[in-house]
Amino acid sequence: MPQQKTIKDQIGLLIRLQVVDGEIYILNREKQDMPGHIKSIEESLENKKTGIKQAEQSLKNVQVKLKEKEISLQQKEENIKKLQNQLYQIKTNKEYAAMLKEIEGLKADNSLIEEEMLRLMDEIEVAKKKIAEEKELFKKEEGAAQKEKDRVDVRAKEIEARSKDLSWQRNEIVPNIDKQLLAKYERVLKNKDGLAIVRIENSACGGCHMNLPPQVVSESKLKEEIVTCGSCNRILYVDDNVEIN
Numbered sequence: 001m002p003q004q005k006t007i008k009d010q011i012g013l014l015i016r017l018q019v020v021d022g023e024i025y026i027l028n029r030e031k032q033d034m035p036g037h038i039k040s041i042e043e044s045l046e047n048k049k050t051g052i053k054q055a056e057q058s059l060k061n062v063q064v065k066l067k068e069k070e071i072s073l074q075q076k077e078e079n080i081k082k083l084q085n086q087l088y089q090i091k092t093n094k095e096y097a098a099m100l101k102e103i104e105g106l107k108a109d110n111s112l113i114e115e116e117m118l119r120l121m122d123e124i125e126v127a128k129k130k131i132a133e134e135k136e137l138f139k140k141e142e143g144a145a146q147k148e149k150d151r152v153d154v155r156a157k158e159i160e161a162r163s164k165d166l167s168w169q170r171n172e173i174v175p176n177i178d179k180q181l182l183a184k185y186e187r188v189l190k191n192k193d194g195l196a197i198v199r200i201e202n203s204a205c206g207g208c209h210m211n212l213p214p215q216v217v218s219e220s221k222l223k224e225e226i227v228t229c230g231s232c233n234r235i236l237y238v239d240d241n242v243e244i245n
């Protein structure tokens with residue numbers, strides 16, 4: 001019967017329970033972090049995908065611009081041809097000179113267009129190369145992301161199996177602990193990062209590391225009652241003579 005257990009026994013049981021609960025706490029934390037981890041992997045991939053799409057769209061825009069320049073160049077060249085043909089039918093020197101000037105103007109325009117076209121072609125080439133590189137990189141990252149997701153899946157299953165095991169261990173210990181003490185322990189466990197019972201180390205609390213008054217240390221040594229840290233409220237024990245059954 002739990003009532004007949006000594007404080008020493010109770011502390012021994014709590015220490016055993018703390019080992020189990022400590023692992024449960026760590027595993028739960030790991031499990032809780034998983035969805036966020038997966039989400040950040042997926043977001044990173046999605047951002048890269050969007051980046052590639054944007055780069056492809058701006059490449060398309062430059063290609064359209066190049067096409068427009070090509071058309072404009074062709075039109076001006078046709079105009080030049082037309083004007084050159086008309087040159088032979090011109091009667092006056094003045095008209096001839098004016099038309100020559102017009103032809104020269106069109107030729108000058110075209111050489112500017114050609115320069116611009118070369119610049120656009122360079123731009124396209126650089127953009128294409130960069131997009132190809134980004135796509136290659138994306139493929140690698142996608143593969144790595146899948147691997148990581150698979151790893152997390154495997155780990156989640158491991159945690160699930162281990163949690164079942166721990167829960168079974170917990171159920172075995174818990175009925176032997178005094179109900180009130182267990183309630184106190186569980187309250188602290190919940191509020192203090194999964195650590196409810198701690199060893200006194202060099203007269204300090206093993207949880208919050210505050211120095212403990214000598215009175216508290218000696219009370220704890222006596223094991224006649226449950227002693228807690230005045231600062232963090234964790235249950236304290238001294239290492240000597242505590243039998244861990």
Ligand SMILES: [Zn+2]
Nearest residue numbers: 205208229232
């Ligand atoms: Zn403390």
